[in-house]
Amino acid sequence: MSVVTDFERSAMESEDQRENWSGNASTSHVVEPGALDLSHNVILYLEDITVSFDGFRALNQLSLAIDAGELRCIIGPNGAGKTTMMDVITGKTRPDSGKAFFGQTIDLTRLTEPQIAHAGIGRKFQKPTIFEQHTAFENLELAMKADKRVRRTLFAQLFDDDRDRIAAVLTQIRLDREADRPAGLLSHGQKQWLEIGMLLMQEPKLLLLDEPVAGMTDDETERTAELFVSLAGKHSLVVVEHDMAFVEALGGKVTVLCEGSVLAEGDLAEVQEDPRVIEVYLGR
Amino acid sequence: MRTPLTLRILHSTPRAGWIALAVFAAITWIAVPVAHAVLAEAHPLHLSAYSVSLLGKILCYMVVAVAMDLIWGYAGILSLGHGLFFALGGYAFGMYLMRQIGRDGSYQSDLPDFMVFLDWKELPWYWAGSDSFLGTLLLVGAVPGLVAFAFGWFAFRSRIKGVYFSIITQALTYAAMLLFFRNETGFGGNNGFTDFKRILGYSITSPEMRATLFALSAALLMACLVLGRYLVTSRFGRVLAAIRDAESRVMFIGYNPLHYKLFMWTLSAVLCGLAGALYVPQVGIINPSEMSPANSIEIAVWVAVGGRGTLVGAVLGAGIVNLAKSWFTMSFPEYWPFFLGFLFIAVTLYLPDGVVGLWRRLRARPAAAPDAPPVPTVHRDARPVSAARSSAKDPAELPAVKGAEA
Amino acid sequence: MELETTHKRCTNFHQGDPSMKRRNFVQALALSASIAAIGLPVGAHAADTIKVGVLHSLSGTMAISETALKNVALMTIEEINAAGGVMGKKLEPVVVDPASNWPLFAEKARQLISQDKVAAVFGCWTSVSRKSVNPVFKELNGLLFYPVQYEGEELEKNVFYTGAAPNQQAIPAVEYLMSAEGGGAKRFVLLGTDYVYPRTTNKILRAFLKSKGVAEADIMEDYTPFGHSDYQTIIAKIKKFAAEGKKTAVISTINGDSNVPFYKELGNAGLKATDVPVVAFSVGEEELRGVDTKPLVGHLAAWNYFMTLKNPENDAFAKKYKEWAKKNGVPNADTVVTNDPMEATYVGIYMWKQAVEKAKSTETDKVIAALGGQTFKAPSGFTLTMDKTNHHLHKPVYIGEVRGDGQFDVVWKTKEPIRAQPWSPFIAGNEGKQKL
């Protein structure tokens, strides 16, 4: 399994990924998370972001602002640019133009993925991405907020309070019985939860969640919604979802993306009324 | 409370491992040296110089295999250029050995013979420090380490992966081989270094020296195993394996894979360099063909035969393949490539996890995933969790993913 | 004991009898690998035979050249055995495969001397393999016969060199090129594969040419990597160099495998032997088997032996080898050829036999003492003498032109065998170094 992924990955890795390391990757690999400046109560600020792949505009002058503690849902048809937007925020893709700020001072377009993670942004992928060969416990251990430089990791050990914290999250994501199973053997829904759990262990200020309930049972979806709602306030959340029932259950503000720009923004009910939204969803 | 590092290193290797290491140490540090250097040649238990240097050579290969396994088996990075680091360590030590010849060469000069022949009047700058034993010890690790660090830094920074990485490591060792073949490069060209006389003034052919080199090789191997074991069971090892399985996730939880890969890569190269340094005095020659791409591929083959992702497997693989080669080339000089070739094919087809995998299968451990490297067990003392109760569900049972119809 | 019999059989293995072959094969396979491989003493050698080692690469890059030497060694040993052996004892060849791997050469040499207790070893081709085994022969006081022309600059007590030193091959060849008959060359291209033999030879030749008044500007030196197969650029350079003036000749020390692409390119680029002759030191009958020689007619090689030499010894030698090859199922046995290193192997084994008989012992020191001054009527048409002091043979030099059938026409030869100068007088600091 592991062997396959190496190669498949290399074969499929996108061109843009290689550009991600900014030149100073080795010199300033830790950004103090404390530096986040929320003086205007805006945690994430995107302005005129444009990204194109081979002439195709994935994002077209996208502007978006997320308030601190807000729970925002992003919806939109396939190809609207939702995942690309997340890629830009997390440093996976560099925008061709535009600004992306975390708080007032942290320029996301200049940081690498690990630096952005340290700054306090956590991300869940569309397809659950966990360490399949590691146990659920180890997955959480690796995600745990800590000094993640090589030297520290080499000599890191697990203290009792770390263990307690992992146990608490395991309980929260209902994987306490699966702690010692290799994560690859978990069900799809459990993997989704494990990934959410890893996010929680990171203690991020902003969580980006790409289709978090895909492959979950109704019951699981419901519990996920509860969890997210309970997280809002302490954390800011951006949820990309197709499942309208779930979006409704979350109850936050909704942004509709289409062809790389914001089409509409407001309550779910509001945007559902919007004729432009109806048109893009129902087709011409 | 913090556990001292030494204790954690001790704990990282299980008790059975320590017993095995102790037995191994007893054989390689006491039995073999005594059988070779103390017992008279006529004694039935005397171990000949041939056997000692052959086994010593294989011990060095085993170290290389462990180093290869750390980077390939655990970090998922297949290097087809590890022969270069091995050879660089060998060359670094070879330079010292050449200087130790002194005026005993055929031109009775202070310079090594090949330099006299090239009409060089003094040592080139990069031979500085080659007459000092301590300096050489430093170079033996530093040269391959620095080369690996520089190469790795650029390669990992550019996110070169998979076969692309493998091929450029191959290009690297191939280019180095061509460079070293040139006489003007200053390392003896195709002939390389040979006809060594002494180390620290002691004759290199004396049984004592041979036994010492052998025991040192064994010590290096054991150190590698203990260190390797600690690394792969530490959190560092788990991050490394995580990079292998899902690199982007590792980045998004805040680890910089560049540094992790680079550390392991450089360490692996340094271990190869040390092995090379012990290899050269035992086989008596170092030349650029050690850097040929085929040699590096063979290193990967040892690891695969033994079982990738297990340290013991790497050791076994290097031992089995090299002993088989030594035996075949003696007993079936015209047909041995057939045997070796079919051995490789058979191992891949029928023993996907190498010899260690076979052994595991024979012991029939029911729970282990068939192709998973051993699950690190550092937190054995974590809360007991019932692993028997599986809640895995067939994805088909889950309700269909709900669409985005508005 | 069981081990020993197996071993013996394995060596017999090369001497034919297919039914034996299979049985040995299976039996040998059945043996435990590890015991044999770590080389527990195989036991003292049997009293009724004398073991001799054959140390030639049978796989890897050098197999192309060395396999034939192994064949000749086995044939010669068979011949000696058929004639009653040495001092009434049969010779028992121990063949190992060092697989073109230089450290493995040292390991196998040690094995042959210390485990198999061979009385002498016939083997090696490349300089690096010889350099690799030299310390082993010195340490264990073994005896090596090295059958290939080489760069000199070496003299080991335990080694006898039956191939040519540079003054027995390279220098006469250049003298010939400069003579009226050879075309009166005034400009020289020194072309080789980038390793020690070509570099050393060219260094000697450069000094020699200088002593003959050839200017620096009239010498072009170029090297290619091992296994180089694209000679377009170099041929173009040679053509340009040759066109710039005086009569030009190429002296090639290109190593084995690269010769085919080199000569093919040469032929197709229209460089004819009549315009720019190429004299090669590493191209013999064996190498030309892989080349269509029609475009190469007239190019030259310098050796101490050619298969086309007409004399009774050579006729018998070539015939014997052909028969042996047929009998032993050598591939393409109809077209096997003999060449200079093969003759040198043959001579070396007989010289050793005579020395052992003279010394009445196979002890290394006694044999070494007895070897100096041995003579042997060789297929090269001369009675060759082992020099009393420098462990090299006195050898005649022949210049041959390539024929359409891959053989050589001798166009020039020395009047008598020449004494070797392993320490070339054309290299500074070598004066007075001829003795051991």
Added chain:
Amino acid sequence: MRLPLPRLLCACALVLAFLVAPARAALDEASLAGLAGDFQSRLDTIEALGVAGGEDARRVLDALEAGALGVAGGRAVIVQGESVVAAANGEALALAASAVETLTVNNRVRRALGTARAALALASADRGERLAAARTLADNAGQSLLPLFERALANEADDEIRGVLARAAARVNLSSADPAQRLKAARALGESSDPAVKALLAALLEKQGDVWVEPNGEVRAAADMAIHAIDRRIATAETVGTLFSGLSLGSILLLAALGLAITYGVMGVINMAHGELLMVGAYATFLVQGLFRSYLPAYVDWYVAAAIPAAFLAAALVGVAMERLVLRHLYGRPLESLLATWGLSLVLIQGARVVFGPQNVELANPAWMSGGIELAAGVVLPWNRIVIVGFAVFVLLLIWLMMQKTRLGMFVRAVTQNRAMAGCVGVPTARVDTLAFAIGSGVAGLGGLALSQIANVGPAMGSGYIVDAFMVVVLGGVGQLAGAVWAALGLGIVAKFLEGWAGAVIAKILVLVFIIVFIQKRPQGIFALKGRFADS
């Protein structure tokens, strides 16, 4: 070309003797006396024979070439079986063949023979023969040939031949005593593109002490202009030559790598035995040549064409066997396939060694692939390389057609991009794998066929190309045929330009370093797949 005066006179005398003699007359003994003399007089005699012309001269030259011309008792004779005849007139002599000392034909003699034959051919009725003869003579132009050139120029109608002859005459006239002749010659030589001519002209511009070698300033100026003109022509020809070498190397790399690009792209299998598939193709070619030599000797020049299907099929069969027996079981474990194919490669190499022997086997270029087109003196485009470039284009075209226009090609592309999905939509992936591997292997066999025309055919020939082939595939971008084409051509041309500048060894090192650096810039090769992908 500064001949010692006595010899020059002697040669001229000989030539004059022939020129005044009637063309058909038998040779007289005196004109052959030189054959019994020293080496140099022998050469002069041979060359003079050509200038003289006539049937008898031709007969003597034929005998010399056949090794039948000899000397007995100071007299030139020809051995005919057991009997001996006089060389001059063919009358039988009472001499035993064993008493004759035959003349050795070495290179120098062969050169003289060539000149003599060319001189004879200058009177030939065939235009091609005359042109070739004129070219040969131009290269060896000496004072003694000048009358011949002038005679031929007077009779020659063809412009090209006249040009060659005029330049040849001009070369001789450059050392004429008459400044006007020299000036004319220097101007005429400006038309040449031969570096040898340049060297002649350059000699005029040198000073010996304080004195110019060429006293006349006008001649010097003309020579200087001529040198510049020649230089320009040489430089252009050399650039074209280097480009062609690069193209040729590139096409060889491409043929070696194309099969690998297919098999690697489709199955992600690192086939270390790919080089051995090249070897199989080359040995198949060898066997076909053998069959032609035994059964169709008249058509032996066309064995290469017949070998195309043979090499393809042989390698494809081996490939299918490899795929069915080994690789099939390794899908999804590409790095393990490295180990198994490494083993396969050992087995195949040793197998070839046992069957065909360890030595290289001989493969002759057919006549139509021998020689080359001469762009300028010194720059030749060999036919075998031109044919191989064309062959590479042909193979590429075939593959392109197969990939783009056939159903199988569509399946192959589908499997390359997404195996699982292709399987789901009903592509028989297992069959496609086998077929793709067969085709990839077959193309490797064709590569082996091409290699057999320029390089070694031996058991280990493949290992020399495997590293290069992998470099090409990776540089181009895995699974990208177009990438492989660009990579192969790029590497070929870069390598050749570097080689001209830094020598073969350094060039090879630099090319490898270039690959390493290039991959840093484009970690997925030249033609990486672009766009957003789900992170795997």
